[in-house]
Amino acid sequence: MRISELVQRSGVPLATVKYYIREGLLMPGETTSATQARYSEAHVRRLNLIRALTDVAGLPLQKAGIVIGLIDHPQPNLFDTLGKAVAALPPYADAGEADAPDYPRAKAALEKLGQVYDPQYAAVAQLERALAAAASVGMAISDERLLGYGEQIMRITEFDIDAVPTDTVHDAIEHSVLGTALYEPIILAMRRLAHQDLAARRFGGG
């Protein structure tokens, strides 16, 4: 298809499509002459992915580019790839770690949960920040609640892991990376809705 059709199919404005190509998020079309290029279904899907990662998962374009890059050119193994993908997801712990580079809260939590983890994994720092942020406004989470969360979350991730395709490594990696990023908004929306449901049942309509 030509670019005008790609624009129509994807709903992304022409100038924006060109911008994404310039930024390396969207692969260029196959040029057939000096002023023509041919685009495929893969381009439509890629545009959907860019929009999903930015608009729904909330990633800045540059981080979406990292995630997309990992799908196109994954690291040799699943753990490294997922590790880099997770580091591209908010909250970004890039700064302000000089205070507590040992992640005391996160480590304590993970040990109580009996979980295996790599201390270098970005999610450890992310958990530390999230726990510290809650505590800093007087909303520190109780151990009991944290353990309860952990148990249910482990059940949720069992669904995730069960759904990972095992045919090829590439498929497994792509599915894991996208599943990590794209199912998070689903989980959050469901929790918000569950709050409403449960509050209505407990406290009645008001």
Added chain:
Amino acid sequence: MRISELVQRSGVPLATVKYYIREGLLMPGETTSATQARYSEAHVRRLNLIRALTDVAGLPLQKAGIVIGLIDHPQPNLFDTLGKAVAALPPYADAGEADAPDYPRAKAALEKLGQVYDPQYAAVAQLERALAAAASVGMAISDERLLGYGEQIMRITEFDIDAVPTDTVHDAIEHSVLGTALYEPIILAMRRLAHQDLAARRFGGG
């Protein structure tokens, strides 16, 4: 305390503190003269909250302002307050609803789950968008998985509801609003860590 101490205690730069005051996110100090104002612990906490909402929960300042406004001046009842707070959380469904203002996927999911919900509640649109985004990149979630998620999420929210203080309405609202926003990053980080733990157990080190 004076502003210089507030700056030191909070770690927020002076110019930024003044900016937050200008924008209405931080209440001004109690002015004692033309060039002096007194700040309190409440100001420190408020700065912590602003940073938690922006840096960790990922809200733009303006949305953080809405959440803070709801805490300072809540709606008369919990549901309306939570409703407005949730609408201030990403993903923002402000645009692009002309396509499906009836939220077919979200409604189907909620009915299967047997949940009570208000169709106007922002989280319904957020769930719809999240489900559609996943589907648009070939990662549509299966019914089975969605129901499994729902069950565990309901258990998680039971912890949340149990922890809501019931002394005063204001406390309940504040706790609910902050708990919704600030515990989400904890849940996401824990899920990311659970993935690593479970993948390591299932697939071994590589």
Added chain:
DNA sequence: AATATTAGATAGTTAATCTATCCATCGTCA
């Protein structure tokens, strides 16, 4: 042949989030 479309380049726009400076006070301490 006339018209519409395109690639590729470049420049401009808008909004968000700070950051810096200035000045007229004011408090404080020698």
Added chain:
DNA sequence: TGACGATGGATAGATTAACTATCTAATATT
């Protein structure tokens, strides 16, 4: 009591992200 540093309030500038618009020469299309 006087000098000096800190402050409030105002205003202006900086930086980045994410587009959006325009232009040109060439190519399709009819």
